[in-house]
Amino acid sequence: MIVIDNLLTADEVQHFRQVLATVPFNDGKNTAMGMAAGVKNNGQADAQDQQVKHLANALLAKLGNHPQVVSAALPQRIFPPCFNRYSETQTYGYHVDAAIMRIPNTADVLRSDMSMTVFLSDPTTYEGGELVIQTGFGEQSIKCAEGSAILYPSSSLHKVTPVTQGERIAAITWMQSMVSDQHIRETLYQLDQSIQSLINNTNANRQELDRLHHVYHNLIRHFSVL
Numbered sequence: 001m002i003v004i005d006n007l008l009t010a011d012e013v014q015h016f017r018q019v020l021a022t023v024p025f026n027d028g029k030n031t032a033m034g035m036a037a038g039v040k041n042n043g044q045a046d047a048q049d050q051q052v053k054h055l056a057n058a059l060l061a062k063l064g065n066h067p068q069v070v071s072a073a074l075p076q077r078i079f080p081p082c083f084n085r086y087s088e089t090q091t092y093g094y095h096v097d098a099a100i101m102r103i104p105n106t107a108d109v110l111r112s113d114m115s116m117t118v119f120l121s122d123p124t125t126y127e128g129g130e131l132v133i134q135t136g137f138g139e140q141s142i143k144c145a146e147g148s149a150i151l152y153p154s155s156s157l158h159k160v161t162p163v164t165q166g167e168r169i170a171a172i173t174w175m176q177s178m179v180s181d182q183h184i185r186e187t188l189y190q191l192d193q194s195i196q197s198l199i200n201n202t203n204a205n206r207q208e209l210d211r212l213h214h215v216y217h218n219l220i221r222h223f224s225v226l
């Protein structure tokens with residue numbers, strides 16, 4: 001589970017919120033698959049709306065270019081982000097995200113390996129609305145600052161607790177990774193993070209760094225499936 005701090009700048013968050021305040025929202029149940037529909041109670045911005053498409057594309061471009069997102073998810077495909085809104089009393093009970101998702105208006109499908117929530121509301125403006133994820137170490141409850149995001153394995157059970165005051169707006173998306181094995185993906189992420197911090201360390205031995213870089217790329221070559 002990885003927090004991406006400041007994925008969006010304050011200005012970008014404000015722009016997203018301003019646009020989302022003007023676009024039509026539909027019942028979130030319409031896009032839930034199978035059992036998830038029974039526990040889903042939120043609103044979802046109309047994905048056919050031109051302004052919503054524009055925001056989704058802007059976020060998509062941002063994700064594909066973000067070094068930490070790329071390092072953690074090794075994305076091959078990213079689902080066009082959706083925008084959801086939980087008003088007072090709204091909630092999304094425990095569910096697992098569908099393993100295979102059809103990318104709207106295309107013939108392509110995506111296997112969800114990693115799920116992402118980008119928090120767009122200032123956390124001091126709403127109560128409740130925590131994203132709770134079941135992990136091997138118990139439940140983790142997450143409420144990020146506006147503009148920050150959480151990336152977590154799509155295989156996990158998760159829920160959004162009821163909003164008891166205010167309104168929670170977020171963008172959500174799913175990624176198919178070039179490396180489907182979660183454990184290997186995590187290990188590659190750790191290796192890359194170490195390499196990146198050595199690159200920024202002026203005392204690091206250049207030859208050793210080149211060797212680590214070489215190892216990282218050969219591991220990607222070995223484990224990625226395109």
Ligand SMILES: O=C(O)CCC(=O)C(=O)O
Pocket residue numbers: 084092097117131158159160170172
């Ligand atoms: O809003 C969130 O943080 C997560 C929503 C969710 O789990 C979903 O739409 O599948």
Ligand SMILES: [Fe+2]
Pocket residue numbers: 095096097115158
């Ligand atoms: Fe979900």
